[in-house]
Amino acid sequence: MSDKTLLKVTDLQRHFPFREVQGLKMVKATVKAVDGISFTVKEGQTLGLVGESGCGKSTTSRLVTRLDEPTGGTVEFEGRDITHLKEHELREIRRNVQMIFQDPYSSLNPRQTVGAILTTPLRVHGLHKGKEKARVQELLALVGLNPEHINRYPSEFSGGQRQRIGIARALAVEPKLIIADEPVSALDVSIQAQVMNLLAKLRNELDLAFIFVAHDLGVVRHFCDQVAVMYLGKIVEYGDKKKIYEAPEHPYTQALLSAAPDINVARGIAPKERIRLVGDVPSPIDPPSGCRFRTRCWKAQDICAQQEPPLVSATSEESTRTFREGGVHLQACHFPEVKTDLVAEVEHSA
């Protein structure tokens, strides 16, 4: 990982306006899908985005790839503000930032051969002119598919193989940053590890940066350097993987980690202490005031309804300031839980 910042997201917001029927009236309402989040991704870095469904992970992905336009905040790629660029101005971004989708079935055109699917991005960007076929075969080999299968249709491939095609399509234009939105969630368990290994291999060989979106905490822990935990359109905790998993400070992160069932129980390891949240995630149309987690939080006090807790370091002012450069542990709770021994360890090694 170099120190060069590729992507910088500041106070990113996406509100979806819509009309809904309330009683006999049509009223205007807003889904606050993403509501003010900031993070950076450096060259070669992998940032994990975790949280339960509806917290805004896919919307964030679509905003930073500029498949969708933010309603607030900024997105910068290599120092250039791309927040409101028009489609024809996005050419270079399309080349540098690519997306891998969750569903390998619906994200590929069933009427195009693999060859056609992979040639299109080359044509659009004028790459490998006259040698497109050779490049397509090289891409197929790169993702572990048979280059001879260039004339086959997506339906002739298994789910895992289709996801490989999706990966090849993303790689065709030699991007610097890949946003992978739940890339293995739809795959057979026995195939997930293969695809994860492929992504890891490509990341190393091609020096790619990743935003890796997943609800599976185990997969994120395996693959990512930093992790951002989202809840109802906000980042509630952000930091190095080790800190998030071993010393979570925000109650929601703690609950999320403790809710994940643990296979080690079978090996006689005592089950983790369980935090059981009550109820479901509230609607992003009318999120709770103050801290959005307060309706499910066992620590909530009056202040939690009145003031929104900012995303800050629980231990020192200094690290808050250096956040946008990365490498710290931030959380957004009025009553964070700080593991003092780990703080000492981290500060000692720093």
Place this chain on the structure above:
Amino acid sequence: MGGQIAEAYRAHNKVSKQVAMKRAVEMLDLVGIPNPQRRANSYPHEFSGGMRQRAMIALGLVNNPKLLIADEPTTALDVTVQAQILDLVNDLQKEFGSAVILITHDLAVVAETADDILVMYAGRGVEKGSAKEVLAQPSHPYTYGLLQSLPSHSEDLEELKAIKGTPPSLLNLPSGCSFHPRCEFKTQVEGDACWTVLPEWRPTPGLSNREIRCHLTDPVATLQHDEGVR
């Protein structure tokens, strides 16, 4: 939702609509749905994912079944809600004494909820025994491969230990043992049994209360050796 549950109750009990509705409300209350009286009048699409799954459990239990079959009951749910539903199933099982068949692809869910496990591959069982024992010490190459491929099993390794290949089509099953095209251990079986003979259930040598369908002579030793080598 209440109407559906009441109807299911009336299908097996000669009671009035009112009595059945009262029973439905009780069931919704039992599975932890707030305001059951009011929610009984809501339609399934008006429930959140977790609440809908609770209502489905109420529907499943309204006639005091001896056996409840839950097919991927938490797969569509988030982990914090999944944990609630699994707790609920566990609690209700104690209370009602029903047996539960939990169908899932998630081995960790099995580890935390099931007494016994049957591991299936391509339409057939391949290993069975106590859930905790099987997951702690698998004796079939497929069970072993699945467990090895979990990220939690190789936390700090660059590469996950993946099972190679893909699951076969059920229309065109491989000859012999269905798992043989993906099995790393088939060369340790003498002759071509893995290619030609469908293994029968047999007790795993050296383990009590365990059965597998695999030709390996001493699967426990073979898999233990492999784990040591890796």
